[in-house]
Amino acid sequence: MTSFRSLIAAVLLAGLTSLPARAEEPTELPKQTPSAPPVAEKREHVSSHHGITLSDPYNWLRDRSYPTVDDAEVLAHLKAENAWFEARMASQKDKVETLFKEMRGRIKEADKSTPQKDGDWIYWVEYEQGAEYKKWRRRPVGSAADGSADQLILDETALAKGKKYFRLGALSVSQNGALLAYSTDTDGSERYTVRIKDLATGKLLRDTIPGTLSSLVWVAGDKGLVYSLANAQWRTDNAKLHWLGKPITQDVEFYHEPDEGFGVGASLSANEKWLIIGTSDHETSEVRMVPATDPLAKPLLVKARQKGLEYAIDERDGTLFVYANDTHENFRLATAPLASPSDWTTLIAGSDLFYMTGFALFRDFYVVEGRRHGLDQIEVRYYDVPAQVEPIRFPEASYVAGLSDNPEWAVTKLRLSYESMVSPATTYDYEVAARTFETLKVQEIPSGYDASLYVTERLEIPARDGTMIPVSLVSRKDRDTINKGPGGPLHLYGYGAYGIAMDPGFSTTRLSLVNRGFAYAIAHIRGGDDLGRAWYKGGKLKQRTNTFNDFVDVANGLIARGYTKAGRISASGGSAGGELMGAVVNSDPGLFGAVVAQVPFVDVLNTMLDASLPLTPGEWPEWGNPIEDKDAFDLIRSYSPYDNVRAQAYPPMLVTAGLNDPRVTYWEPAKWVARLRESKTDDNELLLKTEMGAGHGGKSGRFESLRETAEEYAFILWQMKE
Numbered sequence: 001m002t003s004f005r006s007l008i009a010a011v012l013l014a015g016l017t018s019l020p021a022r023a024e025e026p027t028e029l030p031k032q033t034p035s036a037p038p039v040a041e042k043r044e045h046v047s048s049h050h051g052i053t054l055s056d057p058y059n060w061l062r063d064r065s066y067p068t069v070d071d072a073e074v075l076a077h078l079k080a081e082n083a084w085f086e087a088r089m090a091s092q093k094d095k096v097e098t099l100f101k102e103m104r105g106r107i108k109e110a111d112k113s114t115p116q117k118d119g120d121w122i123y124w125v126e127y128e129q130g131a132e133y134k135k136w137r138r139r140p141v142g143s144a145a146d147g148s149a150d151q152l153i154l155d156e157t158a159l160a161k162g163k164k165y166f167r168l169g170a171l172s173v174s175q176n177g178a179l180l181a182y183s184t185d186t187d188g189s190e191r192y193t194v195r196i197k198d199l200a201t202g203k204l205l206r207d208t209i210p211g212t213l214s215s216l217v218w219v220a221g222d223k224g225l226v227y228s229l230a231n232a233q234w235r236t237d238n239a240k241l242h243w244l245g246k247p248i249t250q251d252v253e254f255y256h257e258p259d260e261g262f263g264v265g266a267s268l269s270a271n272e273k274w275l276i277i278g279t280s281d282h283e284t285s286e287v288r289m290v291p292a293t294d295p296l297a298k299p300l301l302v303k304a305r306q307k308g309l310e311y312a313i314d315e316r317d318g319t320l321f322v323y324a325n326d327t328h329e330n331f332r333l334a335t336a337p338l339a340s341p342s343d344w345t346t347l348i349a350g351s352d353l354f355y356m357t358g359f360a361l362f363r364d365f366y367v368v369e370g371r372r373h374g375l376d377q378i379e380v381r382y383y384d385v386p387a388q389v390e391p392i393r394f395p396e397a398s399y400v401a402g403l404s405d406n407p408e409w410a411v412t413k414l415r416l417s418y419e420s421m422v423s424p425a426t427t428y429d430y431e432v433a434a435r436t437f438e439t440l441k442v443q444e445i446p447s448g449y450d451a452s453l454y455v456t457e458r459l460e461i462p463a464r465d466g467t468m469i470p471v472s473l474v475s476r477k478d479r480d481t482i483n484k485g486p487g488g489p490l491h492l493y494g495y496g497a498y499g500i501a502m503d504p505g506f507s508t509t510r511l512s513l514v515n516r517g518f519a520y521a522i523a524h525i526r527g528g529d530d531l532g533r534a535w536y537k538g539g540k541l542k543q544r545t546n547t548f549n550d551f552v553d554v555a556n557g558l559i560a561r562g563y564t565k566a567g568r569i570s571a572s573g574g575s576a577g578g579e580l581m582g583a584v585v586n587s588d589p590g591l592f593g594a595v596v597a598q599v600p601f602v603d604v605l606n607t608m609l610d611a612s613l614p615l616t617p618g619e620w621p622e623w624g625n626p627i628e629d630k631d632a633f634d635l636i637r638s639y640s641p642y643d644n645v646r647a648q649a650y651p652p653m654l655v656t657a658g659l660n661d662p663r664v665t666y667w668e669p670a671k672w673v674a675r676l677r678e679s680k681t682d683d684n685e686l687l688l689k690t691e692m693g694a695g696h697g698g699k700s701g702r703f704e705s706l707r708e709t710a711e712e713y714a715f716i717l718w719q720m721k722e
Contacts, residue, residue, distance in 0.1 A: 033087050037686065038080035040674035049609060050630040054643075056606060058671040067189070067234075069659055069666070078659070078670060081688040088687055092714045099512050099710035104703060105447035106508035114427045114440045116415060117141060118407040121177055132701030133157045133166065153180055153199055160701070164693045172216040172225075173199075175272070179244075181216040181225055183209075187693060189660040194227060196244070209248055217266050219275055219295045226266045226275060226295060234614030234662055236263045239277050241295055254296055255279075255288065261617035268292060269315045270361040271409050276313065282498065282621040285310045289341075303342040313341075314361045316383070321347070321366070323359055329533035331356040333368065347386065355532035360403055363410040365432060369402060371501070374470050374530050376401045378416070380432055392430060396420045398458045398472055400503040413438075419506040421456040421474035421520075424449065445508060453477060454514070456504070461557030463550050467538075470530065471554055472504035473563070475519040482517035489593070489720050490519040490564035492555055496527030496547035497576035498622060499536035509709050516722055518570075519563055525550035527576075541624050542631075545639055548583040555591050567593045570716045574598030575664055582641025582672065585650055592651040594719035596712045599661055603668040604640040605633070614662055642668070645675045649682035652719035654712060657690040666690060685719060 042057035063071040089096070112126030121138045128135065133156035143149035153173070160166035169183035169192035180199055183192035194209035194216060207225075214228035214236060223244050228236040239255040242248060257264050261281045269276060275295050277288045284307050288299035302313055302320065311324035320336040328350020336344050348368065350356070354377070356370040368379045378401060380390040394401050399420040404427060406415050412432055419425040424443035431438070455477050460468040480486050491513050495502050502522050510520050524530040527539025527547040539547040555569055569592050573580045578600020585595055601607070608626050610616055624632030637643055653676075657669040673688040680686070689711075716722075 033090075034080070034083050037084045037677060038077060039677060040077055040670075042678070047609075049626065050633050052633075052637075054605070056671075058674045059606075061670045061674070062665070062667040066665070067660075067662070074667075078666070078690045078692070081670070081673070082690060082692075085687045085689045088685060089711065089715070092711075092718050095714040095717060096707070096710045099713050100707050102447070102512050103509050103706045103710060106445045106449070106511065107702065107706075108444040108446055111444070114405075114415075115145075116405045116407065118173075119175075119177060121173075123173075127702070128157070131157050132703055133160050134168075136171065151199070154182060154197070159184060166701075169213060170194075170216045172218060174218045174222040176222050179205075179218075179222060181218070183212055183216065187660050188658055188691070190662050191230075194225075196225070205245070207242065207244065207248075209242060209251075215266055217268055217275065219292045221293065224295060228264050228266065233260070233612065235260060235618070236265070239264050239266050252296065254290075255299070260611075261620060263618060271316060271363075274315055278312065280310070281618050283308055283310065284621075285312070287311065287313050289313070289315070300338070300341060302336075303344075312358075314359070316361050316363075321359065321361060323356070325350075325533065329537070330354065331533070333359055348381075352532075355529070357529075360406065362406075364412075367403060367414065371530070371532070374501075374524060375399065376503075378402065380414075390432075390435065392416070392435075394418060396423065396456075398456055398504050399423070400505040419443075421472060421504050421506060422451050422454045424451075424506050443506070449508075449511075458504075459557075459561075461554050461561075463546070463553045465546070465549075467526070467546075467550075469526075469550050469554055469557075470524040471521050471558070472524065473519055473521040474510070474514060476514055476517070479517055479519060486562050487565045487568065488517050488519070489568050489570065489722055490521060490558060491570045491572070491716070492521050492523060492551070492558070493571070493577075494523045494525050494551045494554075494573050494580050495575075495577040496523075496525040496539055496551070496580055498527075499529040499533070501528045501530040509706065509713075512710075512713055513716070516717065518722075519558075521554070521558060521563075523551050523554040525554070525580075540622055542635065544623070544635065548580060548587065548639065551580055551584055552588045552591065555588075559591075566591055568720070570594040570596075570720055572596040572598065572712070574600070576601050578602060578664070578669075579604060579641060583639055583644075585653065586641060586644045586646065589648060589650050594716045595651050595653045596656075596715065597653065597669070598656045598712075599658060599664045600641070600655060600669055600672065601664045602641040602672040605636045605643050606640075607665075607668070608632075608636060613665070642672045642675060645672070645679050647679050647681055650676060650680045650684060650686070652685040652715075653687070654715045655686075655688045656708075657688065659690055659692045685715075687715070 040058055043060045045056045045059040047054050061074055063069045063074050110129040113124045115122045115124040120141055123138045125134045125136050136154040138151050138153055139149040156168055163186050165188050167185045171182045173180050180197040183194045185192045190213050192212045194212055196205040196207045211229055212227050217226040219226055225242045227240055229240055230236050237257040238253050241252045241254055255277050257279045262279045264279045267276050274289045275292045279286050284305050286305040287302045290297050290299045309326055311322055314321045318338050320341055322334040322344050323331055325331045330350050332346055332350040333348040334344035335347050354370050354372050358369045360367045365380055365382050370377050378392040382388050401418045404415040404417040414430045416428045416430050427441040429438040429440055453476055456474045459471040461471055463469050514520055525547050526535055529536040558564055559566055571592050578597040579602055581595050581597040582600055582602040608623055626633035626636050655669045655673055657666045659666050676686055
């Protein structure tokens with residue numbers, strides 16, 4: 001269950017934490033408009049692995065004092081690239097502004113979430129007119145909803161004032177409702193500082209905990225706060241207990257993870273009786289439990305780690321519920337007595353047809369979530385009648401649905417979220433006994449939106465090995481009229497990594513392309529878990545190239561079906577999806593008329609060869625360990641985008657980076673662009689924009705981030721001549 005009292009408010013795809021790193025404050029761009037793109041100097045740098053010598057002439061772009069970035073030559077080169085970006089995009093300023101205004105016009109500026117009861121309080125968040133950041137509010141249960149009893153518990157706008165970057169990390173109200181613990185990041189490095197606020201007085205306590213990226217869990221009658229602090233390599237290898245009012249030097253590390261590839265996290269059981277300490281990498285997990293009232297008690301190990309075994313647990317009335325992949329890769333749900341926690345008995349067997357993605361316990365029933373044929377499923381089940389299954393039905397053929405904010409243990413209603421590529425986000429209360437829906441909120445689009453003008457499709461396109469790849473697509477019904485015939489422009493989006501599915505949800509920004517005649521397609525390629533765990537495994541490790549092939553084959557399949565033409569496809573992807581972009585422009589550059597690679601993971605081989613980098617050891621189960629395994633080295637070398645740039649024509653490309661990005665370090669896109677400039681044989685645009693005060697997620701604030709999207713769309717429209 002998601003509780004307002006213990007909420008991760010803002011994380012990216014995954015993460016650990018670290019001590020702060022600071023980049024030099026950005027200076028003004030050179031006043032003289034550059035007449036040519038910057039050319040990075042080549043400096044000899046070689047390394048040898050498995051008897052093979054690698055040449056990396058742009059290695060110098062990695063600041064040797066990283067995570068501090070203060071090398072004058074490095075900063076000068078990045079600023080020169082930014083100046084070139086500004087110079088080339090100057091002609092598109094009007095288009096950027098038009099797109100930005102469109103996107104902003106689709107956002108209800110004065111808006112708030114659907115209030116939800118949690119204990120003695122009703123909580124919600126809201127935006128004021130024109131505000132970049134949220135305000136978090138509550139009122140006592142039973143009080144009037146006229147604003148007279150409202151209490152402002154956290155004001156992000158005030159916290160962000162005067163800062164170029166601000167992001168809220170975790171937020172957790174104590175169980176007695178008296179205290180608020182929260183964490184903030186002010187430079188994009190994902191290094192958060194925890195503060196604690198007395199909600200009666202509004203004053204901050206002296207307690208301050210720097211260097212976190214974790215949940216914040218109240219324990220021991222609200223006298224203690226559990227968190228994770230990173231080590232020097234930005235890896236969360238511990239669970240620590242802070243006693244309220246005591247200096248952090250007295251905090252107790254009650255769990256330490258010895259494996260450098262594993263990360264640690266903490267949460268409460270649904271009934272809030274147990275503190276659950278989990279540690280895992282990308283393929284193996286291990287869970288311990290201690291009473292929430294006595295967090296320093298001897299932990300109960302549920303089951304010792306076994307390579308490839310992933311599991312998660314919860315507890316009700318002395319029975320453990322275990323979600324595990326031990327008997328089926330699509331997971332089963334099992335039970336076990338607390339006295340023998342590793343003795344698992346199947347409650348719901350794993351299935352080829354139903355991919356179980358999680359479960360949630362409530363006092364009188366439990367909920368199983370999953371996907372069937374790639375579409376979300378929610379099932380209500382009962383403890384005393386195991387055979388009784390109540391699926392929650394949804395009206396559209398393609399959609400995204402799931403449990404939303406359900407903080408309480410004893411409930412008769414479930415809060416659900418729903419959307420599709422044509423249906424705006426909707427919040428429901430589902431009455432479990434009556435099986436009825438109550439619509440609480442439908443996403444408002446102030447500038448107007450008529451769903452009847454659009455159509456969404458779910459296609460299957462064969463990959464080169466015969467595997468059918470799902471594609472979700474949305475377009476205007478009058479698209480051919482807009483484009484004066486078939487075969488118009490199409491935007492293709494993909495990710496394909498870490499078992500992360502790309503949901504066919506609603507997007508207001510996407511409409512700026514669709515309303516100009518684009519079809520917008522999401523390729524559900526292997527590497528994600530859109531169709532189950534086998535789908536994920538089919539795009540990782542030795543099967544990694546399936547991901548890239550699937551994306552190319554989907555593009556060709558859409559051309560063959562008349563949705564577009566070669567060269568009329570724009571494509572985008574970020575992080576691991578940026579790696580995808582790098583791979584497909586190397587292999588099939590002629591397919592694409594414009595490509596946007598956001599914070600792209602393109603220097604894969606060098607990164608996986610460097611165990612000192614924060615994420616590398618934990619990433620080996622995903623990509624392979626090229627240090628120890630020559631086969632892994634050879635495979636990664638064969639597709640790593642930076643290592644496979646060649647002398648050929650490339651499509652127009654916009655590449656983004658964040659100077660403080662701890663996930664994809666800034667030098668990966670910088671080196672890649674430098675090598676592309678050296679090798680490509682065309683005159684197409686190649687632009688690199690580095691946010692000098694932000695990280696993996698780009699700029700903070702709901703409107704500032706829109707401007708980045710407007711720039712990307714303007715680049716696409718410019719290069720596609722739309």
